[in-house]
């Protein structure tokens with residue numbers, strides 16, 4: 340192990356420790372140069388009441404600018420990001436974020452807007468929010484959109500709250516929500532948080548939902564069906580329209596999980612397929628950096644029937660003597676209330692707006708087409724290495740299993756860990772739950788053909804390694820700062836289902 344050093348090349352290795360900034364602190368070292376205080380300024384400083392001075396801040400590390408910049412730059416290289424390379428995390432849609440979106444989000448009028456700024460002084464920002472609402476409504480075929488929720492999960496919560504409010508308003512005490520067994524865990528969680536019991540609906544052998552299965556479960560006590568289209572196996576729910584009819588015929592509503600909207604942008608609209616309420620993941624479909632707990636935005640679109648229940652405030656366009664103005668409207672007596680302080684994660688709205696405007700309708704459609712083409716290319720090239728649990732042309736992501744590696748003892752987890760050694764972020768693993776040893780790959784539209792080929796070559800290499808030297812994979816990753824955590828017990832444990840099957 341070598342000593343701590345500042346050599347940039349060493350930052351990628353595993354062989355040294357990065358000291359804390361506190362450990363590098365040297366008395367009197369500073370990262371700024373300011374002129375000496377004059378007498379007046381010294382007097383002003385001395386006049387600060389002592390009870391407002393915080394003693395505990397006296398121990399901050401004392402570092403030069405170089406120390407600070409190098410420390411944080413080195414730390415940043417321990418991480419991975421979409422700016423490093425392919426980040427094929429299925430369902431999460433980690434696409435490249437055009438830098439122009441960042442430039443726009445950093446414009447002082449947006450970035451420095453105060454959350455409590457009165458509407459009269461935030462007209463540009465409110466106009467942007469209003470326009471983004473209209474764009475999302477047009478893209479999705481919904482009537483109204485709220486930008487407030489801070490994540491897809493919170494959007495689901497909001498959507499199901501609106502569904503509950505709608506039924507309660509009509510005096511109907513519905514108690515159940517139907518959810519396909521391929522669903523993301525946040526779907527049953529959102530239903531359960533609203534007091535509903537969850538009824539799982541089995542997917543067919545072809546990986547999609549069939550009208551017969553919905554018909555069998557649909558009853559007068561069902562508040563809603565929640566489904567994801569394309570679903571988490573990457574398939575388009577081609578019976579969507581019929582399924583929505585079945586749910587509506589018994590007075591239920593249809594919730595669309597829009598996390599996979601990037602696959603159908605400009606091609607199909609959830610509203611036209613019978614969806615009554617849906618969330619958008621701005622941070623998946625409409626660029627915006629995410630991951631590592633970074634910011635999210637989960638706007639929710641609704642049909643007019645549900646508009647009275649939208650969270651407040653709603654951005655409204657009002658005609659006045661000086662022309663068109665934008666205001667925050669709180670007058671929604673049936674509103675489910677407020678879901679977020681102030682107005683949500685506004686910076687992400689600016690990025691999404693820039694993304695949508697710079698691509699335009701044709702560009703958005705091309706995003707979907709390229710994402711679908713890329714996923715099918717990977718499915719076709721990787722099917723010799725990994726098993727394909729559900730056959731069929733996919734949309735924007737493809738799901739494999741580790742069944743083909745059974746004889747080697749190598750599992751999906753080992754493949755994922757080995758990919759890290761080759762500089763790739765692993766794909767989503769062990770999800771969806773209905774695929775044993777799942778490996779879920781989403782290339783997005785960001786990748787070039789050569790980039791996809793390099794990824795395929797890497798997986799081919801890894802599958803050779805699995806045959807020749809399985810221990811190499813079981814010990815991976817080898818080139819990272821931290822080695823594998825002891826998660827073997829967790830990985831071998833039977834997969835916990837969100838609702839135990841009846842047997």
Ligand SMILES: *Cc1c(COP(=O)(O)O)cnc(C)c1O
Nearest residue numbers: 430431490491492523525598635
């Ligand atoms: C990501 C995702 C969610 C949840 O969205 P967050 O923004 O992470 O809260 C819900 N459903 C599906 C299918 C997802 O991929």
